[in-house]
Amino acid sequence: xxxxxxxxxxxxxxxxxxxxxxxxxxxxxxxxxxxxxxxxxxxxxxxxxxxxxxxxxxxxxxxxxxxxxxxxxxxxxxxxxxxxxxxxxxxxxxxxxxxxxxxxxxxxxxxxxxxxxxxxxxxxxxxxxxxxxxxxxxxxxxxxxxxxxxxxxxxxxxxxxxxxxxxxxxxxxxxxxxxxxxxxxxxxxxxxxxxxxxxxxxxxxxxxxxxxxxxxxxxxxxxxxxxxxxxxxxxxxxxxxxxxxxxxxxxxxxxxxxxxxxxxxxxxxxxxxxxxxxxxxxxxxxxxxxxxxxxxxxxxxxxxxxxxxxxxxxxxxxxxxxxxxxxxxxxxxxxxxxxxxxxxxxxxxxxxxxxxxxxxxxxxxxxxxxxxxxxxxxxxxxxxxxxxxxxxxxxxxxxxxxxxxxxxxxxxxxxxxxxxxxxxxxxxxxxxxxxxxxxxxxxxxxxxxxxxxxxxxxxxxxxxxxxxxxxxxxxxxxxxxxxxxxxxxxxxxxxxxxxxxxxxxxxxxxxxxxxxxxxxxxxxxxxxxxxxxxxxxxxxxxxxxxxxxxxxxxxxxxxxxxxxxxxxxx
Numbered sequence: 001x002x003x004x005x006x007x008x009x010x011x012x013x014x015x016x017x018x019x020x021x022x023x024x025x026x027x028x029x030x031x032x033x034x035x036x037x038x039x040x041x042x043x044x045x046x047x048x049x050x051x052x053x054x055x056x057x058x059x060x061x062x063x064x065x066x067x068x069x070x071x072x073x074x075x076x077x078x079x080x081x082x083x084x085x086x087x088x089x090x091x092x093x094x095x096x097x098x099x100x101x102x103x104x105x106x107x108x109x110x111x112x113x114x115x116x117x118x119x120x121x122x123x124x125x126x127x128x129x130x131x132x133x134x135x136x137x138x139x140x141x142x143x144x145x146x147x148x149x150x151x152x153x154x155x156x157x158x159x160x161x162x163x164x165x166x167x168x169x170x171x172x173x174x175x176x177x178x179x180x181x182x183x184x185x186x187x188x189x190x191x192x193x194x195x196x197x198x199x200x201x202x203x204x205x206x207x208x209x210x211x212x213x214x215x216x217x218x219x220x221x222x223x224x225x226x227x228x229x230x231x232x233x234x235x236x237x238x239x240x241x242x243x244x245x246x247x248x249x250x251x252x253x254x255x256x257x258x259x260x261x262x263x264x265x266x267x268x269x270x271x272x273x274x275x276x277x278x279x280x281x282x283x284x285x286x287x288x289x290x291x292x293x294x295x296x297x298x299x300x301x302x303x304x305x306x307x308x309x310x311x312x313x314x315x316x317x318x319x320x321x322x323x324x325x326x327x328x329x330x331x332x333x334x335x336x337x338x339x340x341x342x343x344x345x346x347x348x349x350x351x352x353x354x355x356x357x358x359x360x361x362x363x364x365x366x367x368x369x370x371x372x373x374x375x376x377x378x379x380x381x382x383x384x385x386x387x388x389x390x391x392x393x394x395x396x397x398x399x400x401x402x403x404x405x406x407x408x409x410x411x412x413x414x415x416x417x418x419x420x421x422x423x424x425x426x427x428x429x430x431x432x433x434x435x436x437x438x439x440x441x442x443x444x445x446x447x448x449x450x451x452x453x454x455x456x457x458x459x460x461x462x463x464x465x466x467x468x469x470x471x472x473x474x475x476x477x478x479x480x481x482x483x484x485x486x487x488x489x490x491x492x493x494x495x496x497x498x499x500x501x502x503x504x505x506x507x508x509x510x511x512x513x514x515x516x517x518x519x520x521x522x523x524x525x526x527x528x529x530x531x532x533x534x535x536x537x538x539x540x541x542x543x544x545x546x547x548x549x550x551x552x553x554x555x556x557x558x559x560x561x562x563x564x565x566x567x568x569x570x
Contacts (some may be wrong), residue, residue, distance in 0.1 A: 005223040006040035006061070006249040016247055023205035024187070025180035027103045027243050031061055033211040035249050038062045042246070044253035045094045046266055053105065054269035056253070059094075061246075065528050066167065071102035073170035078155055080133065082107030082178060085416075087126050088234065089113045090159045092256030096233045099162070104186050107178035111188040111200070112234035114547035119145065121198065126153075129188060129200055129416055135159050182206035188416050189236050189354045194243060198547075200416035201354040203236065211358050211382030212244060220274060220300060221248040228270060230258045230277035232548050236354035237304045241276050252441065258549065260284035260291075267294035268355060276302040280549030281310070285482050286312040288505060290345045293318040295345075304350040304359045306550060307376055307465075312349045312515070313472035317367050320345035343367070351376040351447055355425070356433060357410030360386070361445055364376055373469045374436075374446045383408045384429075388439050393428030401448060401461070404437035405430035428482040436463060453553050455486030458494040462486070462529045464553075467497060474522040478515055480504045483543070483551045487532065487560045496532035496564060502543055512536055527560050532564055536559040 008016075012034045016022055022030050033036065041058025049055045059067070067311045080086060080103070088110050096112055103110040111129050113122055115137065123145040126134065133155040136142055145154040162297075180186065184205050190198035215368050227245055229252055231238035238254070245252040253270050255263065267275075275298060282303060285291055301313075324340040344367035348357025363377035379386040387395045388402040396402045411431045414422035425432045436449040446465035455462040464484040471482045481502045486495030502513065509515050512534045520530040537543035544552040549553035 004040050006035070006037045006042040006198060006251060007221055007223055007225075008035040008037070008247065008249040010217070012036075013221075013248065015214040017216045021142060021179075022209060023182065024203060024208035024239070024243060025107075025182060025184070025205040026177060027209070027247055028061075028064060028101050029105075029177050031246050031249070032065055035061060037249055040249075042251055042495060043094065043097075043242075044251065044270065046255070046269070047255060054265050056269060058251070061249075064098075064246075067098050068101040068105055069172070070165055070167040071099060071162050072105050072166040072176070073167070073172060075102055075106055075108065076172055077170035078133070080106055080108050083109065083185075084132045085109045085111050085129050086154070087111045087113055087129070087131040087134040087136075089115060089117075089122060089126075089134060089142060091115050091137055092232050092234065094233070094254045095159065097254065098240070099159075100187065100239070104180075106173065107176040107180070107184075109185050109188060110238075113190065114234045116231055117190075117198070119338075125190060125198055125200070133157070135162060136353050142373055148553065180205035182191050183413065185367065185413075187239065189234070189239070191354060196249075199421065200418070201236070202413045202416050203239075203354075203357075204413050207410060207413060208236075208240070208357055209243070211380065211408070212240070214381065215244050216247065219244060219248060219250070221250045225250055226270060226272045226297075227252040227274045227276060228263075228267060228272035229254045230263060230275065230281045231304075232278070235548060236357070236542040237276070237278070237352070239276050240358055241302075247322075260287075265290050265296045267291065271297045273297050274300045274302065278305050279303060279307075279312070280545070282308055282312050282316060286315040290315060290319060292319060297321070298345050299323065300345060300521050301347045302350065303347065303360045304352045305548065307351055307363075307374065308347070309469055309472045310365075310371055310373060311469070311476050311558040313349070314371075314473070317365055317369075322346055322366075349376065351435075351445075353433065355412045355431065356406065356408070357412060358382075360406055360408060360410070361447075365537050371473075373473075374448060376445050378443060378445070379406070382410055386445065387430065388437055388445075389427065389430065389432075393430070398439050400442045401436060401438045401463075403427075403451065404433045404445070404447070406433060407431070450553075453531050455484075455495050455497050457486075457496060457529065458489065458491070459529075462495075463495050464497065466526075467499070467523060467528055467531070470522050470526050470528060471499060471501065471519055474526070475515075475519055476504075478507045478509055478518060481543070483553055483556055484531070485553050485556045485560065487557070487564050488562070489532075490565050497529055498533040498535065498560055499531050499545060500535045502535050510536065535560070535563070 006459045039063045043059045045057045100110045139156045143156045187203040299322035347365045349363045351361040352359030361376040385407040467484045484499045485499045489496045515533040
């Protein structure tokens with residue numbers, strides 16, 4: 001191992017797997033106490049210099065601890081105490097993580113808010129949580145929503161005030177860092193809001209770590225490995241990857257901007273071997289000319305949240321290079337590493353959510369993998385039981401569509417200040433994921449839809465995700481991305497599927513009728529329900545997305561409510 005590598009030694013990683021006190025509230029402290037590589041750059045930020053070139057800034061474990069303590073002194077001096085929820089309404093990237101580390105070191109509860117959330121929605125959400133303070137890049141926005149005399153948080157301050165705080169000013173509690181009980185809350189993370197007002201998911205100290213122990217030896221973590229995290233770091237996925245990589249000592253660059261125009265030059269400068277993101281970035285990287293130079297060293301793509309589409313995955317896995325089977329180099333005979341490199345990369349598609357605590361299903365695609373639409377694979381080891389249930393909580397036979405449900409210690413303790421909502425997701429001892437799925441006799445699960453997005457046609461339910469899969473994979477010369485939703489049928493009493501499509505820049509068709517005909521030929525060939533109409537998204541506003549980049553299908557349904565019944569689409 002290189003002397004300049006921050007990678008934790010194997011014996012340290014094995015210790016992390018077995019330590020009962022390790023959790024989401026103290027992972028940085030464990031890394032500080034057990035990883036001997038305290039001064040090697042580990043977590044990276046970036047900026048553009050005066051010539052427009054990407055400049056990287058790496059923080060070592062020791063430097064991360066110094067910033068954590070600086071921020072913690074400000075919070076403690078301003079009355080933040082254990083159990084206090086504090087809102088972080090700041091730009092994505094490294095900063096939310098630094099504040100998270102400071103607040104959890106005091107036993108407080110960071111309420112992480114995606115800065116893309118509209119201000120009125122954010123205000124309602126923070127009122128529901130009952131935060132005692134708000135840290136925002138521009139506090140005037142949130143402060144302006146409070147009328148004179150109206151109850152408000154104790155402080156609403158700019159994030160720049162905490163960044164500028166004198167590292168030597170102010171004290172820290174006698175017991176520092178705080179020691180969490182296994183079931184104590186360490187964060188509140190809101191849902192994407194794709195099916196309604198964002199929910200406040202609780203993250204507990206031990207619960208959020210359970211299931212990730214195996215990553216200490218299975219997650220690729222060699223001296224040459226580098227992770228680019230494009231996850232929102234106010235989301236469970238972003239927090240999960242940072243927890244893992246800090247414990248592993250895996251160099252990681254976090255980015256708040258997920259657009260290809262921003263990501264590709266950073267990839268070229270950082271040369272990651274792994275990229276973690278939601279589907280939104282993968283759609284852009286897989287569109288048009290592939291980023292061959294930027295992805296030259298990539299061996300693994302990690303996706304979580306909604307499943308990615310095969311049409312995008314198959315293009316991405318052509319990029320990069322991978323060890324044969326991703327065998328760890330210390331298991332290879334001397335000099336054999338070169339012979340084990342294969343062209344192309346692998347794409348790990350994980351179905352998970354903040355409520356599940358991590359991706360609980362996984363499917364791996366390589367250039368050699370046969371197409372298997374909507375397969376999310378097998379449950380991971382920590383899942384005690386995964387099942388497809390009917391409305392009464394009974395397991396349905398293989399091949400029968402129903403509600404996806406899991407029994408796992410990784411699931412959230414529940415929703416903050418909303419026990420009734422928590423109970424609505426519990427059935428027969430399972431946690432309902434909110435997904436419609438089917439299990440095949442080989443034990444693999446297939447994700448068909450979100451329960452709120454099922455299209456209720458006259459012939460029976462139509463699931464939107466298999467239709468989208470065909471449009472993106474089999475109409476790829478036309479369709480870059482799409483969303484299928486149900487619109488009221490002219491005959492009344494039922495819905496028909498319609499698609500809102502984003503076209504490829506070089507698409508040979510632009511007329512919705514011609515696109516509809518092309519799409520329906522492919523859907524008929526696949527044995528799927530055809531579309532009643534296609535609408536072309538000509539500007540970004542025509543394809544609305546939430547704070548995490550997921551398309552807002554509820555908004556599309558509202559816009560298209562009269563599209564088939566004589567009205568015009570918005």
